[in-house]
Amino acid sequence: MTLKCLTMAAVLFVAPFTTAFAQSEYEAPLCEAAQNGQVVELVYDKDVSKGCEPRLLDVHQVGVGFNGKLYVHGWQTRGCTKGRDFAAKRIFRFDKIKSVSVVDGAFDEKSQSIKAEGWDGCLGDNCFIEKNICE
Secondary structure (H helix, E strand, C coil), X not given: CCHHXXXXXXXXXHHHHHHHHHHHCCHHHHHHHHHHCXXXXXXXXXXXXXCCCCEEEEXXXXXXECCCXXXXXXXXXXXXXXXXXXXXXXXXXXXXXXXXXXXXXXXXXXXXXHHHHCCCCXXXXXXXXXXXXXX
């Protein structure tokens, strides 16, 4: 085998593990935030390149999708969503999260009522969460 073939084989072997590590890197802090009713500052996907401030998210649940990927669900109170800030229920894919840090803050009344209602894993008619890991 040539060095090029060996390098390609090594990359193909390691790639699935690096993706899994990237997903699980945020699982513990986000589950802790969900279980303790904490707010996180989350940098997502292309937020930095868009000049957006980090998102503030009241973490409600962390779950696994039917595709095997991890997701976090919560109430976003600040962040770059369609070019403007607005409070809304949101779901984020772990593989697009760039950083997470717990910040001081409390869930507002609307966020508390949404968390109390629970979540069935659907956004509109699109249901894709297989099971909750923590909430």
